[in-house]
Structure formats: C-alpha cells, structure tokens
Amino acid sequence: MGLTKLQKRIGFIGAGQMAEALARGFISKGVVEASSMIATDPVAARREVFESFDVKAVSTNLEVVKESDIVFVAVKPQYVGPVLKEVRGHLTDKHTIVSIAAGKTLSSLKEAAGDDVRIVRVMPNTPCLVGETASAMCLGGQANDEDAETVRTLFSAVGRIVQVDEKMLSAVTGLSGSGPAYAFLVIEALADGGVKAGLPRDISMALAAQTVLGSAKMVLETGKHPGLLKDMVTSPGGTTIAGYHELEKGGVRASLINAVVAATNRADEISKL
Ligand SMILES: NC(=O)c1ccc[n+]([C@@H]2O[C@H](COP(=O)([O-])OP(=O)(O)OC[C@H]3O[C@@H](n4cnc5c(N)ncnc54)[C@H](OP(=O)(O)O)[C@@H]3O)[C@@H](O)[C@H]2O)c1
Known part of the structure; x- marks a missing residue:
C-alpha cells in the first residue's frame, strides 16, 4: 500500500x-x-x-x-x-x-x-x-x-x-456511522429479490453483496458520478431501467435521504444527553 x-x-x-x-x-x-x-x-x-x-x-x-x-x-x-x-x-x-x-x-x-x-x-x-x-x-x-x-x-x-x-x-454518524445498517438492508433485500426470482439463497446473497461492493468500488475508483454510472448500464427498453423504475416508484431515494436525516437528528439528541 x-x-x-x-x-x-x-x-x-x-x-x-x-x-x-x-x-x-x-x-x-x-x-x-x-x-x-x-x-x-x-x-x-x-x-x-x-x-x-x-x-x-x-x-x-x-x-x-x-x-x-x-x-x-x-x-x-x-x-x-x-x-x-x-x-x-x-x-x-x-x-x-x-x-x-x-x-x-x-x-x-x-x-x-x-x-x-x-x-x-x-x-x-x-x-x-x-x-x-x-x-x-x-x-x-x-x-x-x-x-x-x-x-x-x-x-x-x-x-x-x-x-x-x-x-x-452528527451528520457523519447519520451517514457513515449508521450507514452499514442501511447497506445491509439493501443487500438483504436484493438477495430476497434473487430468491423470489428463483436463485438459491447462498448464491443470491453472494451476488447481492458482491454487486454492492463492486458498485461502491466503481464510484470510488473511477471518480464518476453514480448517476452517470447508472446511465451507462441502463440501455433503452432494457432490464435495468425496468428494475430502476420500480425503485423510484417505491421511493427508495427519498427513504435513504430520510434515514440519514433521522439518524443525524438522533445523534444530535444523544450527544446532548
Ligand atoms: N463497535 C462499533 O461499531 C463502533 C463504531 C463507532 C464507534 N465505536 C466506539 O468505540 C468504542 C469501543 O467500542 P467497542 O465496540 O470496541 O467496545 P467493546 O468491545 O466493549 O470494547 C471496550 C473494552 O474496553 C474495556 N474497558 C471498560 N472499561 C475500561 C477501563 N476503565 N479501562 C480499560 N478498559 C476498559 C471493556 O471491558 P468490559 O467488557 O469489562 O467493560 C471492553 O473490553 C466505544 O466508545 C464506541 O462508541 C464503536
């Protein structure tokens, strides 16, 4: 290193x-x-x-x-x-x-x-x-x-x-301090999706976790905006945009923003106890 x-x-x-x-x-x-x-x-x-x-x-x-x-x-x-x-x-x-x-x-x-x-x-x-x-x-x-x-x-x-x-x-606590729990939820839910779609649990979990790891590495190592990286993998009329549309309908983006803000507020409260 x-x-x-x-x-x-x-x-x-x-x-x-x-x-x-x-x-x-x-x-x-x-x-x-x-x-x-x-x-x-x-x-x-x-x-x-x-x-x-x-x-x-x-x-x-x-x-x-x-x-x-x-x-x-x-x-x-x-x-x-x-x-x-x-x-x-x-x-x-x-x-x-x-x-x-x-x-x-x-x-x-x-x-x-x-x-x-x-x-x-x-x-x-x-x-x-x-x-x-x-x-x-x-x-x-x-x-x-x-x-x-x-x-x-x-x-x-x-x-x-x-x-x-x-x-x-407090905002750091709300984002990266509490963030592993949010990422674990995302990985677990992706794996559940794989199981629902017919994959064995162990294979589904390994693919979900490695997908999140690889995506995080791409953001850090390319320096490219995640929105741009998303655009690069969503072909017109393809599979990814179909799945992505469901995430937007489900309010995943707003939920994650709200999660960070709620945890930040709680960290503020706790540090004043
Ligand atoms: N774990 C996390 O994810 C995480 C994340 C961010 C920050 N932190 C912070 O990191 C700190 C340590 O967390 P941890 O998870 O490593 O806790 P931990 O595993 O409980 O380690 C603390 C150790 O310190 C010992 N200890 C207690 N009083 C002591 C004293 N007077 N002198 C010397 N040693 C003493 C404890 O012994 P006893 O078991 O006998 O009490 C225990 O073995 C915490 O302040 C936490 O807020 C942790």
Whole structure:
C-alpha cells in the first residue's frame, strides 16, 4: 500500500472489538509494528487476544499512557470520562489522545483530559473490522496538523478518513456511522429479490453483496458520478431501467435521504444527553 511507517508508539485503553480491528489493521498494513503497540483491558481474555498477535497487554491504564505517544481511548462512551480523569496527571506534550467514543464531544474530552492535551475525536464505522472503514475526524484541545496527519495515516490503513468540523459529526454518524445498517438492508433485500426470482439463497446473497461492493468500488475508483454510472448500464427498453423504475416508484431515494436525516437528528439528541 506504500503507507508510511509511523515512528510512534500506539496505546489502546480498552482492548475491545474496535481496538482489535484497529491494531490488526495497523499491523497488517505495516504502518505500525506490533512491538510498538500496547493495550490494556480489565478482561484477561481480551488481553490474551492482543498477546496472540504479539501486542504487549498490561492491566493498568497508566502503563499504556507511560509507554505510548498516541493513546486510543477505545472504551464504551460512559467510561471515557473516568478513564481520562484517571490518567490526566500523566499526560504530557508527547501524547495525542484519540477518542473513538460515539457522542463524546471535544469539550467533554477536554474537560476530562485537561486543557493542554492534544485531542482528536474520530467517528469510525464497523467495516473497520474488515479494513474498510469510512471514518471522520475532528481536532480538539491543542491538536495540530501533525496529529491530524498521524491519525490520517493510521486510519488510512483500515479504510478511509476525512477531516470535518465537529458540528458535522452528527451528520457523519447519520451517514457513515449508521450507514452499514442501511447497506445491509439493501443487500438483504436484493438477495430476497434473487430468491423470489428463483436463485438459491447462498448464491443470491453472494451476488447481492458482491454487486454492492463492486458498485461502491466503481464510484470510488473511477471518480464518476453514480448517476452517470447508472446511465451507462441502463440501455433503452432494457432490464435495468425496468428494475430502476420500480425503485423510484417505491421511493427508495427519498427513504435513504430520510434515514440519514433521522439518524443525524438522533445523534444530535444523544450527544446532548
Ligand atoms: N463497535 C462499533 O461499531 C463502533 C463504531 C463507532 C464507534 N465505536 C466506539 O468505540 C468504542 C469501543 O467500542 P467497542 O465496540 O470496541 O467496545 P467493546 O468491545 O466493549 O470494547 C471496550 C473494552 O474496553 C474495556 N474497558 C471498560 N472499561 C475500561 C477501563 N476503565 N479501562 C480499560 N478498559 C476498559 C471493556 O471491558 P468490559 O467488557 O469489562 O467493560 C471492553 O473490553 C466505544 O466508545 C464506541 O462508541 C464503536
């Protein structure tokens, strides 16, 4: 992939699903050596998982802070404040804190970690688990361009990342954060259509998922507008325009727009709780 090898030590407070997906992605894409990472978790089984791919696992959060430059706070949102308060006395100007917790605002992170700390807030999504995240980040506290570049390098190893103002993060949550569920619905429905039309379930599911994957790749790799790509495959009087007409009659386009807006509004509500 030609990604830069980071000369920084990476720590994970919370060695759960997201931390594991990130650590494995960093190693497999060669951006960070396993020997430059450390993780902590109260659950021994989770520490063993990290040790199984040669990442040092310890039982206290302070050890992670002492041995890391980039500290991922990868615990559930309700534990983020207590964890940051626990370690704040040990945070120095070498540290960058990266929070991936849903709904934890930069101001609440700064309040817990301290005014002088460099903080980056990232909203990843679950395809992180397969190296295809669509993530967004925003900078807070004293975070600078170098921090942004470091986080960009790391998340580029497990997908894509864009930088936004924090006020856009609810919309990011409504689109890419919640989006995998919408895409799963589309894949499931396409597969149901294949079954209704006579295909075996397994073949139908494989074709549906690969069709969505391939179409997404075409949008990203050609840079062409999806409307243009659609026009290129709808021949006059053909099969595709017949099916496409049914989608428009069913209001699929409006439903997807409404889904993103509803999820954005809910993300706004939750971040104010
Ligand atoms: N999974 C997703 O799709 C997704 C997407 C976007 C953002 N996120 C964010 O990512 C964060 C992590 O999610 P996850 O799905 O990876 O959760 P997870 O699998 O539950 O991992 C969190 C881990 O942190 C441990 N932990 C709890 N308190 C701790 C403490 N004080 N110090 C150290 N470790 C502690 C937990 O142990 P216990 O089990 O004992 O509590 C658990 O093993 C969340 O804030 C979530 O909002 C997740």
